[in-house]
Amino acid sequence: MRTFVDDIAAHAAHHPGRVAVTTPDGELTYAELAARIEALAAVLRFRGAGPEVVCAVAVERGVDAVVAMAAVVRSGAAFLGLDPEQPAPRLAALVRSGGAGMLLSRSDLAARLDLPIAGAPVLLDRPGPVGAGDGPAGAEPQERGLAYVSHTSGTTGEPSAVLVEHRGLDSYLRFVVRDYGLGPDTVALQVAPLGYDASVRDTFAPLLAGGRLVVVPRSALLRPQEFGEVVRSEGVTALLSVTPSFLSFLAGQPDAAALLAGLRLVVSSGESLRPFLAAGGRALVPGALVNQYGPTECTMTSTRYAVPADPDTAADLIGTPIDGVVVRLLDAALAPVPEGSVGEVYIGGTGVARGYRGRPARTAECFVPDPLGPPGARLYRTGDLARGGPGGLAYLGRGDRQVKIRGYRVDPAEVEGALLAHAAVTGAVVTSDTDAQGRVFLIAHVTGDAAVPDTALRAHLGTTLPPHLMPRRFVRLAELPTTRGGKADRRALAESGGTRS
Numbered sequence: 001m002r003t004f005v006d007d008i009a010a011h012a013a014h015h016p017g018r019v020a021v022t023t024p025d026g027e028l029t030y031a032e033l034a035a036r037i038e039a040l041a042a043v044l045r046f047r048g049a050g051p052e053v054v055c056a057v058a059v060e061r062g063v064d065a066v067v068a069m070a071a072v073v074r075s076g077a078a079f080l081g082l083d084p085e086q087p088a089p090r091l092a093a094l095v096r097s098g099g100a101g102m103l104l105s106r107s108d109l110a111a112r113l114d115l116p117i118a119g120a121p122v123l124l125d126r127p128g129p130v131g132a133g134d135g136p137a138g139a140e141p142q143e144r145g146l147a148y149v150s151h152t153s154g155t156t157g158e159p160s161a162v163l164v165e166h167r168g169l170d171s172y173l174r175f176v177v178r179d180y181g182l183g184p185d186t187v188a189l190q191v192a193p194l195g196y197d198a199s200v201r202d203t204f205a206p207l208l209a210g211g212r213l214v215v216v217p218r219s220a221l222l223r224p225q226e227f228g229e230v231v232r233s234e235g236v237t238a239l240l241s242v243t244p245s246f247l248s249f250l251a252g253q254p255d256a257a258a259l260l261a262g263l264r265l266v267v268s269s270g271e272s273l274r275p276f277l278a279a280g281g282r283a284l285v286p287g288a289l290v291n292q293y294g295p296t297e298c299t300m301t302s303t304r305y306a307v308p309a310d311p312d313t314a315a316d317l318i319g320t321p322i323d324g325v326v327v328r329l330l331d332a333a334l335a336p337v338p339e340g341s342v343g344e345v346y347i348g349g350t351g352v353a354r355g356y357r358g359r360p361a362r363t364a365e366c367f368v369p370d371p372l373g374p375p376g377a378r379l380y381r382t383g384d385l386a387r388g389g390p391g392g393l394a395y396l397g398r399g400d401r402q403v404k405i406r407g408y409r410v411d412p413a414e415v416e417g418a419l420l421a422h423a424a425v426t427g428a429v430v431t432s433d434t435d436a437q438g439r440v441f442l443i444a445h446v447t448g449d450a451a452v453p454d455t456a457l458r459a460h461l462g463t464t465l466p467p468h469l470m471p472r473r474f475v476r477l478a479e480l481p482t483t484r485g486g487k488a489d490r491r492a493l494a495e496s497g498g499t500r501s
Contacts, residue, residue, distance in 0.1 A: 001143050001166060004173050004208045005074045009034045011210045018184070020207060022214045022234060023062050030210075033067065040071035040104075043127045047119075049077040049102060051139050052146050056100035056117060058082040058091065058109055062215055064124050065194055066203055068104045069148075076139040077102070078146040083195035085218075088113050089464045094195075098149040098161040099357055143167035149357065150197040152296045153402070153411040153469070160362065163354040168299035169200070171350045175323045176205040176240070179304070180265055180290065186211030187234060191221060192241040196408070197300050198269065202241040211238075224250060228259040237287075238265040243407035244276045245439055251281045263287050269294070269301065270407025272395065275438025278313040293318035293395065295409065297366065297380045299351035303327060305392055312391070319392035324350035326370075327393065328379065329386060334371050344399055345386050346370075346379040353380070401490075403432045403440050408468045415442060415461070415469050422460045424449035427480045430471060431494040444471035445493050447480055 008030065011018065016031035028036075049055055055077050057068045065081075072079040080098045082091050095115050103110065103121035110121045122128075141147070147166040151159040176182065188206035190213060192198035206213050214234045220226040227250070230236065247268060250259050260266070266285050268276075269292035282289060294302035305319025321327045329343030330336060337343035348370050355363035370377035385396040402411050412430035419428035427447035434440050446457070454474045461470055481489040 001141055001170065003073055003141055003166065003170055004204050005037060005070050007208050007210075008037065008070065011207075015184075015210070018210070019212050021063055021066055022212060024216060025062070028063055033063075033207075036063075036067045037070045037074055040067055040122075040124070040127060041074035043122060044071060044075040044077065044102070044104075046128075047102065047122060049075040051076050051142070053077040053102060054080050054098055054100045054146070054149055055102040055104055055122075056080045056082055056095055056098070056115065058084050058103065058105040058113055058115065059124060059194075060084060060106075060109070061190070061194060061218060064106070066207075066213070066215070068124060069200075069203070072104070073141065073147065076141055076145075078148050080149040081195045081199060083193050083466075084109055084113065085193075086195065086466050087463050088115075090466060092116050093464075094151055094159060094161075097151070097159055097357065100149075141166045143170075146354070148197075148200065150296050152409055153414045158414070158417075160359060161357040162296050163357055164197075164299055165354055168351040168353065171324050172299045172301065172322070173201070173205050173208050176201060176301075177209045179322065180238075180240075180267065180288075182206060182209035182211055182238065184210040186238055187236050188213055188238040188240055189221075189230065189234070189236045190215045191239055191246070193218060197296050198241040198407070201300055205240055206238070224253045224255075224259060228255070231259065231262060235262065237263060238267075239263060240265075240267045242266060242268055243270040244268055244273045245271065245406050247273075247281060247285075248276050248279070248437055248439070251276065251279065251284055256284050260284055261286060265290070267292055271404040271440065272316050272438070273307070274313060274316040277307065277311045278438075282307060282309065282311050291318060293393075294347070294351075295380065295382055297353045297382075298325070298347045299353065302347045302351065303393060315389070315391075315394040316396070317389075317391045317393070318386070318395045321349075322351075326373070326379075328370075328372065329388060329393075334368070336372070340387065340389070342385055342387050342396060345382040345384040345393070347382060348373060348377055348379045352378055403442075405432075405440055405442065405468045410442070410469060412442065415444065415465065415471065418461050418464050418469075419444060419446060419457065421464075422448075422452075422457060424452040425457070427477075427488075429480055429488045429490060429493055431490060433494070441472040442470070443473045443475060443493075445475045445477055445480065447477050450476045 012030040012034035020030045020033045021028040055072045103117040147169040192202045264287035273291045289307040291305045292301045326348040328346045370379045386393045415430045416428045425448040429445045481492045
């Protein structure tokens with residue numbers, strides 16, 4: 001099948017001198033980008049990359065990351081993006097759960113991370129003697145072949161590896177280009193952190209369209225003035241992966257309108273956009289503002305809503321299904337709910353992932369047969385609640401414990417498991433709350449040695465968890481309240497507002 005890498009090669013053939021990627025270190029044309037992708041793909045094939053082989057990509061933001069992920073697809077294999085800034089034990093867990101059989105990195109990073117992957121890594125600063133055309137011919141990617149592996153926070157306390165196929169990735173990227181009007185004049189700023197599926201959209205949708213991708217250090221994005229300077233100096237027209245929290249952060253700056261000036265498209269996803277809109281944020285976005293919704297298990301996005309200039313802030317609207325996607329609101333018996341009633345969101349169609357690697361029971365629980373579809377059709381059970389209406393779906397929250405923190409889906413069990421690994425903690429329950437700005441945060445309720453300071457618990461969690469899983473507050477308790485059935489009474493803890501004992 002044709003992949004986005006084929007389109008990059010086509011742009012290189014027809015417009016070799018067009019700039020594809022801009023970084024602080026310089027520019028890379030489409031011809032140069034395509035040549036680097038082909039050369040690295042040949043090395044990967046020579047080293048054994050091919051269908052169903054998972055290649056972990058652990059490099060810093062920049063051209064290397066773009067080339068590495070594209071080269072893995074070109075070789076016929078699947079990529080697992082890793083953010084080298086995350087704790088090494090966390091990356092090791094992702095590698096194991098994702099089944100990585102090959103590592104792409106740089107010599108300094110590979111030595112520091114010491115990831116549990118058999119065989120010598122493919123080093124981008126020392127790729128070896130195999131050049132383009134010297135390796136064996138790669139197998140052409142198939143629609144049902146594995147394209148990439150992404151992770152979600154798991155109910156067992158361990159991250160779950162989601163297996164996404166080429167048909168889902170290709171269909172989605174082409175939808176983004178088509179529906180959002182991306183083209184050669186698009187200049188997109190890469191915002192999403194590497195290692196999260198949103199970075200795949202951020203990186204390859206503009207290149208599929210023949211546009212220009214701007215990549216700067218993550219630290220620059222988090223400094224408002226540097227962010228604004230990048231947008232102005234590079235003529236950025238599109239932000240394809242921003243969270244409402246990030247938009248609210250920008251909106252809180254004294255020159256917020258100037259920071260977003262010139263943008264023709266802002267695509268938000270990952271959490272509720274409603275607080276940003278209710279605070280008057282729509283007026284700060286000069287061009288189109290799109291609210292996207294969708295889980296990792298359904299190839300990033302399943303619905304979208306074009307936010308009007310004067311939005312309705314009484315509901316959290318997530319809109320209508322994207323091309324190739326089916327969304328059903330069902331009850332506990334998997335029957336459609338009446339028009340206007342609340343139901344659980346089930347998603348079917350092209351974007352539904354293969355399932356969770358190594359977790360057949362959880363896959364069977366979450367990926368179920370579609371009772372209303374053709375034979376073999378499946379639905380992903382999201383756990384989200386919604387109601388249909390004239391503007392499409394209105395999101396009503398979770399039906400389970402999972403929450404969204406800065407755009408990432410979080411299961412508190414993962415944080416609880418990490419806390420209980422500390423010798424001084426005898427009990428841990430993690431709840432969530434929302435601050436005055438509408439931002440969701442975690443509260444850790446713990447029992448055990450109260451003499452151990454919060455800083456020590458933070459340091460302990462920081463060795464295995466990424467920043468978005470870090471509780472904002474720690475509440476010390478003599479004992480955890482329980483229900484009549486003997487389980488931790490999470491509702492009582494949440495309603496207490498985190499009052500210290």
